[in-house]
Structure formats: structure tokens, C-alpha cells
Amino acid sequence: MAFIECRDLHFSYSEESGEVLHGVDLDIEKGSFVALLGHNGCGKSTMAKLFNGMLVPTSGTVTVDGIDTAVEETQLDVRRRVGLVQQNPDNQLVAGIVEEDVAFGPENLGIEPAEIRRRVDAALKAVNMYEYRDHAPHKLSGGQKQRVAIAGVIAMETMCIVLDEPTAMLDPRGRQEVMDTIRYLNREKGITVILITHYMDEAVQADRVVVMDGGNILTDGDPRTVFAQVELLKRHKLDVPQATELIYRLNAAGCSISGTPLDEDECVKAIAEYLKLG
Template sequence: MSFIEAQAVRFCYDTEETGKLEVLHGIDLSIEEGEFVALLGHNGCGKSTMAKLFNGMLLPTGGRLLVDGIDTLDESRVLDVRRRVGLVLQNPDNQLVAGVVEEDVAFGPENLGVPPEEIRKRVDEALKAVDMYHYRTHAPHKLSGGQKQRVAIAGVIAMETRCIVLDEPTAMLDPRGRAEVMDTIKKLNREKGITIVLITHYMDEAVQAGRVVVMDSGSILMDGRPREVFAQVERLKRHALDVPQATELCYRLKAAGVDLGGAPLSVEECVELFKNKQKTH
């Protein structure tokens, strides 16, 4: 069985205007332990709802969602689910609860009833994992946006979750902060084998994942490796979805009669295609 498994998952919100509003329509999705998955889609497609379902913050109104074989609908296993899947939200200020960085990172393990000596060890290791150990005695509110988000990630690591779900963690950050957070995510996935589910609207972040899942209107539209997904430019555009800038450039050049012979995912790949094109002329 997969580490996270959505089986025909449906979810409804209660609204005053229309009563029940279904935002997920029978989602089937499997995520293996150790994967790095980017979850894409425009606003309102159900991405954030999926994120909250993954760690039991929300519960399916239809179907089942299993985490490491645990049904999230089993109320007696809520803590077990959250020990396995941690959630990092868009605004780090909403997740920082203490006046000192190391105290903030200790908050999650304390709530799980971890012994003090073990908490000390976990906090130090988590801060080192996100390169924030030197800031352990600093006040969180004095940190940059990227640093705050890395502290929020450290708080999840200290809970020793095997999966981290990040819901647009770089949306409020500058380019430097975005790069810091992405480097941290990739390092945790590569070196610690932590399963990563990254919800993002930045295509240059999505191409760094091993797998891309595209959602549209509460359903899964596409699922595959970044190169397979982003090669389908026309299909993505029909659903008002973006592609990486390098892919977009080559798509437009091809439409104008200049075929570089590929669908690059990065600037570097685009440059290589230009060089190869020059060599053949």
C-alpha cells in the first residue's frame, strides 16, 4: 500500500448561500514514501483542501483517505496521522507561536508528549537540517520571510513526520526566500527520505519535483513526470494553467515557425536547444 492513498475522496464545504458545496469529486491518488510530488492547479481547484485532508485537518465526506494504512476517519488515530504527516502553511507568521526560535520548534513535539531530553535533541537536529541552528535563540518576528518559513518547516521535522505537505510555502516570499525554502525541501527529500507534497503556483518550483499532479475543478487532470506533463502545453492552456517560462518560449517560437526540437523545463535547457539549433545551420 502507498504511504498516502486517496480512494474516491469527496469533500463538501457547508455554505450559507448554496448549502453543501462539493469541491473534490472522487479523487484517486497514491503517493509513495520518499516521493517529491508537486500539486498544481489554479485557485479553487481543491489543492489546499487536499493538503488539509492529507494530515487529518479535514476529513473526507465521501471515500477514504489512508495515511500509512491509517484511515483518517478513525478518530482514535488522529495523533498517529499527524505524527506521520506535517503541514506547513502559506504564511509562516500564522504558524510561529513562541518568542524564541528553539521554543517554537519545540512546540509540536511537546504537544505529542515527547520527553524533554528527546525534544532538546530533536529541536537541535531540526534546526540544523534547515540551516537555522545559529538562529535558535533569536526572536522569530525579527527573521526574514524565508527564515521564518524554514523555522516552520523545522517545527514539523522536530515532530519526526515522515511526510511534509507544504501549501504554497513560498507565495509570500521574495526570490531569495523562495530559493532558501526550495533548497531546504529538496535537501530533506534527498538526504532524509522525507516524502514531500508541494502545492505551488510557481512552475519553476514544480519542475524540481519528481512528479507533477495537476488538478482542475476538484478532479485530477494530469499526473506524471514534469517533462511528460509540461510537454502537453495545449492541454494545460485549455484549462487556463501555466507552463514553465522556458517551455512557453519554445512553444511560442514553434508557433512562429522556429522549432527548437524540444520542450525545455529550465533556462539552461533552453540555451542548449538554441546552441544545438545554431550548430545545425
């Protein structure tokens, strides 16, 4: 059984607004790093809220670690397993001191004070923010605030973190800080990560890319397999990484460069191989 399972998942916010999701089937394996892509309005953020029980399906099911998210009595168990980090960290920071903010979640779970202390320290160290534990959150940079928000989820000891465009409001340095933290948590701590993003350079760092369009899954696979489908993605007005786009255009202009480079280094290597052969 997958850690998160969606079966024939339908969702609408109201009868008047129509369906947002149209029978989605999706499995998320424990310990994986999945990027979820798509246009605004395609259903990505709705999926994020369904994963941790903030929303429940109109029909179909979402199960987390075998727990049905629609069962009210066990929704707290779902949120203990799946934490949600939203786009704007200011919406999640509630206390005047960093360590108090990180302690907020465990306190709501009724954890003993000594255990909360241990979790807060460990969570802040995991996101490299321990030295800022006595600072005021509002005085931190955007990237630092987002890392504190992530620490708050880690302190709840969730098995999975869903991040809904966590770098959308950050500068390049802040984006890098958050992505470094996400990769560390996934690779070193074994935390399942679901990253909703519109940045292709972030998506290629995942193990798996799921592309949504119009409330359905358009394509699903490892980054190289997904982004090799340039024509499909373009027909749906979706982007590909810049390196992939460059090789696609060169080939359209008459070159014959093999492979699907996902970053600058791979692009340079592919062009160098082509020139060598030529």
C-alpha cells in the same frame, strides 16, 4: 501500498457550497517529491488538509501509512506521520524564541525533554537555522520564519511534509532558501514532500507533477511529461515554465525545436542545437 492513498475522494465544506473534490484517486509514494498545481479554488489546499487529517472526506477514503484519516482515535497517529506547513509562517509560530517554537510540536506529543532537545537541535540544523535558536521569530526574515516553521514539523519526526504554497509571501531569496531546504529534506533525509505551488520553476524541481482543475486531476506525471502538454494546460488556463513557453512559441512561429526544456539552461541548449542543425 502507497504511503498516502486517496480513493474516490469527495469533499464539500457545506451542502450549500457544493463539492470541492469530485472522486479523486491519488497515490503518493514514500520518499517522493510531488508538486501539486492548479488554479485557486481547484482543491489543492483542501487536499493538503485531507492528507494530514485536518479535514476528513465527505465520502471516499484517505489512508496514511495504512491508517484511515477519518478514524478519530488514530488521527494523532496520522499527524505524527504527515506535517503541514502553511502559506503564512506567522500563523504557525507560537513562541517568543525560535527553539521554543520548534519544541512546541514534540511537547504536545508528550516526548521526553531530553529527546525534545535532541530533536529541536537536529531540526534547526537541518534547515540551517541553528545559530538563530535564541532569536525572536518576529525579528526574522520571511524565508527564515518559514524555515523555522518547517523545523517545527521536522522536530515531530513526521515521515511526510505537506507545504501549502510556502513561498507565496516570500522574496526571491526567501523562496530559494525554502526550496533548498525542501530539496535537502527529500534527497538527504528521505522525507516525503508534497509541495503545493503556483510557481512553475518550483514545480519542475519535483519528481512528479499532479495538476488539478475543478476538483479533479487533470494530468499526472514527471515534470517533462506534464509540461510537454502545453495545449492541454493552456486550454485550462494553466501556466507552463517560461523556457517551455518560449520553445512552444518559437515552434508555433515556424521553428522546429525538439524537446521540452524546463529551465534556462535547457532552453539555451535546445536553441543552440536548432541553430547548429539549421
